Amino acid sequence: MASIFKSSPRAKKYTILYFDHNGKRRKKTGTADKVVTERIAREIENRVALRREGIIDPKAEAYRDHEARPLAEHLDAYAAHLADKGRTRAHISLTVSRARRVVALFRGAPLAEIEAGNSATKELARAADRLMAWTAKARLSDLTVERVQAALATLREKGRSLATCNHHATAISGFAKWCHDTHRLREHPLRGVERFNAEEDRRHDRRTISLEELHRLIQAAELGRRHNRMTGPMRAICYRLAVATGLRFSEIGSITPGSFDWHAQTVTVTAGYTKNGEAATLPLPRDLAHDLAAYVASLPPGEPIFPFPRRGRGAEMLRVDLAAAGIPYRDAAGLVFDFHSLRCETATLADQAGISPRVVQRMMRHSTLELTGRYTRPRAVDIEAAASLLPSLKPSTPGTETAALTGTDSRPLPGPSSVLPATENATDDLAPKRNRLTGKLLPIEGARTQNPVG
Structure with a gap:
């Protein structure tokens, strides 16, 4: 009792x-x-x-209890689950906000109301409040393929890229799958959500730059003024680290003085910050390790070595130095050079140095060689230069060989008995000849040919 x-x-x-x-x-x-x-x-x-x-049925009752709870509570529990898995705060915030945005959209929220118009703290807070208000009454049973697909269509109609739509689909589908795995839902309700073909709407294709331009970029950064909290020398050594290791912007942002092993000359990124969820230890070139050791020596332990801006991406920082170096952010073909392009430089320079594709794959920490191939982006001039380095196949006696290939060689060809023998009074010019490629008899110069038509 x-x-x-x-x-x-x-x-x-x-x-x-x-x-x-x-x-x-x-x-x-x-x-x-x-x-x-x-x-x-x-x-x-x-x-x-x-x-x-x-x-x-206790399970049926548990499903009813979960359905009675607001969907926002389940999203909070999902965020805690991601944190327990070691995901970064930025990753959790981005994933959950995307899932909330999908829910708000299929409940009728205008996109402009739930998205911040700028990066001001007040505007971000306003958009977050409206997003919470629109999702406050949502329940797990609201998650259906039709509603989510309609929300994704709204994002597309409002001008968002297909890749952005796919990111939102992944976020809400991942949440629904977790709800099913944790017995909050009887089944995965979003199993049939269709993604878009992002290749049809590529808005941010990247390019690489030449080694000379890369030197100019780093030199411009070294001599540049402070941008936000990053001084010019900070940016220069940051770019060098990005190209030497292939580390991503967020991975570099997680590096602290304790991430380095100066004896082995390596840097380690913890599993919580890598894309594949595995810790990465990468070697450093000797000159870069020497400069980094001097730079890190004066920094407090446990703090990131680069004071990256709290909001925004590395592209904004990089644009300052691109302009100073006279390098366009977007070229005539529409290809951009942003911070992630420095990672493309890693693969491209390694490929140009003749490093084995398998080794480049390990350097880039890619799962397949095909993915590494996407990061290897030679420029048109590099392809032209490579073509000029191919071995020449020109014949050693060009005049004779060319005439032979075209069938105009005046010398009689030794052939089988089918070749008509020359008479004693016949000259060399009247001797029958064969085309070296086709083996057919050539007409004798000066002789009349019979028209087969009439």
């Missing part, structure tokens, strides 16, 4: 203590009214008895 009590003289509400259908002791908070709490306790006892007799 359930019992009710107050845990302490100062407690305002009563506590209900009971045993569930499995005989496990449970505790539930009641109300400040003892009579109402006793009524709740009796209701609990009735449900336990029905479960014990098999009249109520």
Whole structure:
């Protein structure tokens, strides 16, 4: 039988203590009214008895309880799950906000109302408040393929790229799958959500630059002014580190003085910050390791070595130095050079140095060689230069060989008995000849040919 009590003289509400259908002791908070709490306790006892007799399915009841909770609570639990897996705060925030945005859109929210118009703190807070308001009444049963597909269509109609739409689809589908895996939903409701072909709407194709331009970029950064909290020399050594290791912007942002092993001349990025979820230890060139050691020596331990801006991406920082170096951010072909292009430089320079594709794949930490090939982006002039380095196949006696290939060689060809023999009075010019390629007899110069038509 359930019992009710107050845990302490100062407690305002009563506590209900009971045993569930499995005989496990449970505790539930009641109300400040003892009579109402006793009524709740009796209701609990009735449900336990029905479960014990098999009249109520405990799983079905658990599904009903999860459905009664706001979807926002499940999203908070999903965020905690991602944190337990070691995901970064930025990754969790981006994933959950995308999932919330999809829910808000299929509930009728205007995109402009739930998205920040700029990066100002006040505007970000306003958009976050509106996003929470639009998703406050949503429930798990609202997650259907049709509604999510409609929300993705809205994103596309509002000018978002197909890649952005796919990122939102991944976020909400990942959340739904987790709800199914944790028995919050009977089945995965978004299994049929279709993604878009992002190749049809490429808006951010990257390019690489020449080695000379890369030197100019780093030199311009070295001599450049402070941008936000990054000085010119900071940016220069940051670019050098990005090209030497192929590390991504967020991975570099996680590096602290303790990430380096100066004896082995390596840098390690923890699993929580890498894309594949595995710790990465990468070697450093000797000159870069020497300069980094001098730079890091004066920095406080445990703090990131580069004070990257809290909002925005590395492209904004890089544009300052690109302009100073006279290198366009977007070229005539529409290809851009942003911070991630420095990672493309890593693969391209390694490929140009003749490093084995398998080794380049390991350097880039790619799962397949095909993916590494996407990062190897030679310029048109590099392809032309490579073509000029191919071995020449020109014949050693060009005049004779060319005439032979075209069938105009005047020398008689030694052939089988089918070749007509020359008479004693015949000259060399009247001797029958064969085309070296086709083997057919050539017409004798000066002789009349019969028109087969008439």
